[in-house]
Amino acid sequence: MTTAIIDYQSGNLHSAQKAFERMAAETGAGPVIVTSDPDLVARADRLVLPGDGAFPACRNALFAVPGLAEAMVEAVEGQGRPFLGICVGMQLLASVGHEFEETSGFGWVPGEIRRITPEPAVLKVPHMGWNDLVVDRPHPVLEGLATGDHTYFVHSYQMQVADGADRLAHVEYGGDVTAIVARDTVVGAQFHPEKSQAAGLRLIANFLAWRP
Amino acid sequence: MLKTRIIPCLDVADGRVVKGINFVDLVDAGDPVESARAYDAAGADELCFLDIHATHENRGTMYDLVTRTAEQCFMPLTIGGGVRTVDDVRALLLAGADKVSFNSAAVANPSVLTDAAMIFGAQCIVCAIDAKTVAPGRWEIFTHGGRKPTGIDAVQFAVTAAENGAGEILLTSMDRDGTRQGFNIPLTRAISDAVDVPVIASGGVGTLDHLVEGVTEGGASAVLAASIFHFGHFTIAEAKAHMAGAGIPVRLS
Numbered sequence: 001m002t003t004a005i006i007d008y009q010s011g012n013l014h015s016a017q018k019a020f021e022r023m024a025a026e027t028g029a030g031p032v033i034v035t036s037d038p039d040l041v042a043r044a045d046r047l048v049l050p051g052d053g054a055f056p057a058c059r060n061a062l063f064a065v066p067g068l069a070e071a072m073v074e075a076v077e078g079q080g081r082p083f084l085g086i087c088v089g090m091q092l093l094a095s096v097g098h099e100f101e102e103t104s105g106f107g108w109v110p111g112e113i114r115r116i117t118p119e120p121a122v123l124k125v126p127h128m129g130w131n132d133l134v135v136d137r138p139h140p141v142l143e144g145l146a147t148g149d150h151t152y153f154v155h156s157y158q159m160q161v162a163d164g165a166d167r168l169a170h171v172e173y174g175g176d177v178t179a180i181v182a183r184d185t186v187v188g189a190q191f192h193p194e195k196s197q198a199a200g201l202r203l204i205a206n207f208l209a210w211r212p
Numbered sequence: 213m214l215k216t217r218i219i220p221c222l223d224v225a226d227g228r229v230v231k232g233i234n235f236v237d238l239v240d241a242g243d244p245v246e247s248a249r250a251y252d253a254a255g256a257d258e259l260c261f262l263d264i265h266a267t268h269e270n271r272g273t274m275y276d277l278v279t280r281t282a283e284q285c286f287m288p289l290t291i292g293g294g295v296r297t298v299d300d301v302r303a304l305l306l307a308g309a310d311k312v313s314f315n316s317a318a319v320a321n322p323s324v325l326t327d328a329a330m331i332f333g334a335q336c337i338v339c340a341i342d343a344k345t346v347a348p349g350r351w352e353i354f355t356h357g358g359r360k361p362t363g364i365d366a367v368q369f370a371v372t373a374a375e376n377g378a379g380e381i382l383l384t385s386m387d388r389d390g391t392r393q394g395f396n397i398p399l400t401r402a403i404s405d406a407v408d409v410p411v412i413a414s415g416g417v418g419t420l421d422h423l424v425e426g427v428t429e430g431g432a433s434a435v436l437a438a439s440i441f442h443f444g445h446f447t448i449a450e451a452k453a454h455m456a457g458a459g460i461p462v463r464l465s
Binding site for chain 2 (some may be wrong): 018123128154194
């Protein structure tokens with residue numbers, strides 16, 4: 001079983017790679033590769049899409065690699081491979097983003113990416129730091145995680161899901177902020193599991209063990 | 213609910229921690245990676261490495277250190293000191309930093325914040341501000357380790373830095389740094405109120421009550437301290453328990 005972390009020159013993949021390697025070794029999940037090669041992405045058994053920065057910049061960088069987005073679409077829509085998006089990688093699962101300009105996402109989790117507007121307005125944006133999860137519904141990737149577990153967030157935009165059943169967990173920050181989404185073989189985490197110490201490593205291990 | 217962050221800061225020179233930390237089980241207190249692991253295990257919310265003699269020649273040492281830390285510590289890591297260009301940011305992020313802090317360079321060339329934020333996102337661009345009181349209720353930016361006055365108003369500069377793309381302000385009071393008399397609360401409050409982005413209070417922590425004041429009176433989103441943790445005066449857990457007791461939300465698990 002090979003896990004491919006998709007590299008499209010968006011920020012640092014080193015931490016994600018190390019976290020996945022560690023949990024893959026602990027759970028016997030097989031090799032972890034970091035790649036932008038569409039052939040390797042097409043052949044991988046599970047895919048991870050990280051992402052840092054603005055939605056349009058990430059989307060454009062991803063689509064600038066010839067064949068990469070097509071390989072991802074085939075893996076998810078054609079083959080039903082397990083797929084995990086992290087931070088902006090999670091946001092790219094949505095139908096459309098509204099950061100700077102309207103930009104389309106993959107649409108695997110129907111919804112929109114909109115700026116966080118916490119009430120009262122005195123709350124700072126970006127939403128930066130450790131927040132405690134509220135689990136909305138059980139899911140294999142949440143095995144061993146519970147309401148009250150802390151994970152690390154750094155973001156100014158969030159996903160508003162079209163179908164409430166797609167939201168697995170949220171946090172409270174002057175209103176609900178979507179933390180984890182899932183639909184079919186796709187999951188997304190707005191927080192950084194690779195930076196969330198024990199809770200984050202648990203989510204990664206669960207994803208590596210997930211057989212949807 | 214979002215928790216108030218406690219951030220230990222390690223001053224690093226030539227790949228070594230300058231003020232070694234006093235953890236009993238630490239084999240080499242001067243090794244930043246060992247110190248980082250100890251703070252990771254102790255429940256620190258983030259880590260900050262400050263390269264205090266950053267020169268072109270020793271950058272490689274810092275990159276190596278960041279890489280080795282990121283391999284072992286699955287927590288957020290901010291790197292500052294000697295960061296001047298977009299390429300410096302890229303190299304540190306690739307090495308494994310999560311956030312990179314500009315200081316003097318952002319004063320000399322404020323647009324570097326915008327350039328970096330456009331490429332890497334504002335969430336990973338920190339603007340460090342070293343401010344000194346010049347009159348009651350007036351603070352000025354000092355650069356080059358606090359030696360060089362600039363005539364620039366600190367509050368105005370913070371507002372501009374956030375507008376230019378800084379996703380966070382690391383605010384150090386030069387009056388209080390190293391004094392153990394507590395944060396400069398009026399300065400912290402003035403800047404926290406003026407900007408929309410999170411402010412990390414720094415400089416002057418001597419007691420656990422100082423950490424509380426930085427949040428309750430200063431309005432900071434995070435508190436940074438060095439010596440009270442390094443020298444073993446207090447543990448991260450003690451700091452968090454004290455803050456929780458004062459009604460501040462912290463991450464205890």
